[in-house]
Amino acid sequence: MYTQALNTQDSAPAAKSDPQADARFQARVDAEEKIEPNDAMPEAYRRTLTRQIAQHAHSEIVGMLPEGNWITRAPSLKRKAALLAKVQDEGGHGAYLYAAAETLGTSREQMEEQLLSGAAKYSSIFNYPTLTWADIGIVGWLVDGAAIMNQIPLCRCSYGPYARAMVRICKEESFHQRQGYEIMIALCKGTPAQKQMAQEALNRWWWPVLMMFGPPDKDSLHTESAMRWKIKRFTNDELRQKFIDATVPQGQFLDLTFPDPALKFDAGTQHWNYGDIDWTEFKRVVAGDGPCNRQRMKQMRAKHADNAWVREAANAYARKRQQRAAAMPIAAE
Numbered sequence: 001m002y003t004q005a006l007n008t009q010d011s012a013p014a015a016k017s018d019p020q021a022d023a024r025f026q027a028r029v030d031a032e033e034k035i036e037p038n039d040a041m042p043e044a045y046r047r048t049l050t051r052q053i054a055q056h057a058h059s060e061i062v063g064m065l066p067e068g069n070w071i072t073r074a075p076s077l078k079r080k081a082a083l084l085a086k087v088q089d090e091g092g093h094g095a096y097l098y099a100a101a102e103t104l105g106t107s108r109e110q111m112e113e114q115l116l117s118g119a120a121k122y123s124s125i126f127n128y129p130t131l132t133w134a135d136i137g138i139v140g141w142l143v144d145g146a147a148i149m150n151q152i153p154l155c156r157c158s159y160g161p162y163a164r165a166m167v168r169i170c171k172e173e174s175f176h177q178r179q180g181y182e183i184m185i186a187l188c189k190g191t192p193a194q195k196q197m198a199q200e201a202l203n204r205w206w207w208p209v210l211m212m213f214g215p216p217d218k219d220s221l222h223t224e225s226a227m228r229w230k231i232k233r234f235t236n237d238e239l240r241q242k243f244i245d246a247t248v249p250q251g252q253f254l255d256l257t258f259p260d261p262a263l264k265f266d267a268g269t270q271h272w273n274y275g276d277i278d279w280t281e282f283k284r285v286v287a288g289d290g291p292c293n294r295q296r297m298k299q300m301r302a303k304h305a306d307n308a309w310v311r312e313a314a315n316a317y318a319r320k321r322q323q324r325a326a327a328m329p330i331a332a333e
Ligand code: BYC
Pocket: 005, 006, 007, 008, 051, 052, 055, 056, 057, 059, 060, 063, 064, 090, 121, 122, 123, 124, 125, 143, 144, 147, 150, 151, 211, 212, 213, 214, 215, 219, 220, 221, 222, 223, 226, 236, 286
């Protein structure tokens, strides 16, 4: 089963809400206090955060696959070293995010199980293939660029562990975005064939990148509550617009053409207007039928099985340390 369907239900029964406790909680959020793991919180807040952070963590881990695919084929030692470091960073981001989600009471094993069974979502963008080296430039420039636009506001998320994890993640994402844009500059200043490769990669990735920000506000299930709880600070459409406004001039500098004939600057609003996004494609990819969904899940399951010995060894070592510590006589004063 490969579904990342939009209609998954929370399995736990809804906890009874306590209006007075909820009002006290909302007052803390409104006062910009950080909520910490042992603080009282509405069950719905815990659930929506666990869902978002876990999906975010899964995205970082699955996101290692399309780029990891190019490590052996990077065109120079310098490019290989930068790509290796970037992919390793993504693994680190997944680890911080799983740890942040664990503070809400769901174990990493449970989250992994949800990913591997197809019950949990990860970002739609990682279900598209990286066909040429230019796609690695595009992933850095646009995918990491979109991730930064979405994630900088998460540094101010009301939940302390998530907000703090995002500070470091955003610093690293900003390096990733620059390495991608630098690849794009090299290709666009290169031979006509390299420039063409860059253009074709932009044509393939532009619309899927715009879908990363999630469904339009009118169809978003969680935006209203996530904004009220100050998990999200901007809506999906607001972030998408900010991203387009920041990115179009970068594409113009590269002398590339965006694959959207409706893209036009509006001097009145000072924003770039854009054409209709194909939301049926988004729904199809999220439901498990994108170009690479099956391949990604197959790879994730194979890696999980291959790495079982590492988890067993780490658990055996932890048990041994606990036993040694328990057997140790307490030092006399
Ligand atoms: N793909 O009510 P909505 C990265 C789901 S970047 C798949 O608007 P919400 C990286 C959504 O989960 C990518 N599913 O939801 C970069 C919900 O489903 P459920 C990861 C999507 O949460 C470079 C349903 O659609 N970033 O990590 O308010 C290299 C309704 O949506 C997508 C993050 O996760 C999508 N694109 O807003 C390596 C950032 N969009 O749960 C890695 C944190 C929506 O009801 N996450 N859905 O079944 C967020 O900011 C928000 O969760 C979203 C969605 C903006 C993504």
